[in-house]
Amino acid sequence: MRLTENARDLFLPAACASCRSAPAAGSGLCADCTADLLALRPLLAAPAVRTAPPVVAGGPYAGALAEALNEYKERSRRELAPALGAVLARALAVAAAEVPDAVLVPIPPTRAARRARGFDHVATACAGHGDLHRVLRARPRPDSVGLAPRQRAAAAAASLHAVPRRLAALAATGRPVILVDDIVTTGATLDAAARVLRGAGVRVPAAVTVAAA
Numbered sequence: 001m002r003l004t005e006n007a008r009d010l011f012l013p014a015a016c017a018s019c020r021s022a023p024a025a026g027s028g029l030c031a032d033c034t035a036d037l038l039a040l041r042p043l044l045a046a047p048a049v050r051t052a053p054p055v056v057a058g059g060p061y062a063g064a065l066a067e068a069l070n071e072y073k074e075r076s077r078r079e080l081a082p083a084l085g086a087v088l089a090r091a092l093a094v095a096a097a098e099v100p101d102a103v104l105v106p107i108p109p110t111r112a113a114r115r116a117r118g119f120d121h122v123a124t125a126c127a128g129h130g131d132l133h134r135v136l137r138a139r140p141r142p143d144s145v146g147l148a149p150r151q152r153a154a155a156a157a158a159s160l161h162a163v164p165r166r167l168a169a170l171a172a173t174g175r176p177v178i179l180v181d182d183i184v185t186t187g188a189t190l191d192a193a194a195r196v197l198r199g200a201g202v203r204v205p206a207a208v209t210v211a212a213a
Helices: 002-011 031-038 063-074 078-098 111-117 121-126 149-159 164-173 188-198
Strands: 043-045 055-057 103-106 136-138 160-162 177-184 206-212
Touching (some): 031 063, 055 078, 078 206, 149 160, 160 188, 164 188
């Protein structure tokens, strides 16, 4: 199936990652779906995990944004990074106004996920939008789909850990952190990441995501 799709893509223009009916431009989206993403406005998410940092999302996980994000993650359509990065940047502008001099810490993929996609999808989307510090790593974890909230929290806590030297260097700067992820659902992953950073004395007053479920 994948081989057939690859062969087809060699000869046919890529379809829009969102509507899948119109030919995509270089951005991976057609003009109408690009306009839909440009019309989005950041929103304040309300994670179920109350100890998670406040989250500003670029838009709701629906419509063109949800479709583009899924194609970006599940089919490794890297050409969508600028469009999704623009959505993320608007959320970052809101959070950064409240957290001056903050650095960005992306939520990392597991090695298996990065190997399957061929790139770090969160770090790629936020590249160029701030001072990026990759201080976290992710051990293997079960798919969060179908997990109960407590199971999500336990899986996130067991998975995320710091790169000691990088975290120590970040802590020494005294600068606050804005966590960055692709989507917020329960907030368990952002809460686990914040706990790791706070354990080293790093302030984590906010988080941003491309979308909020």
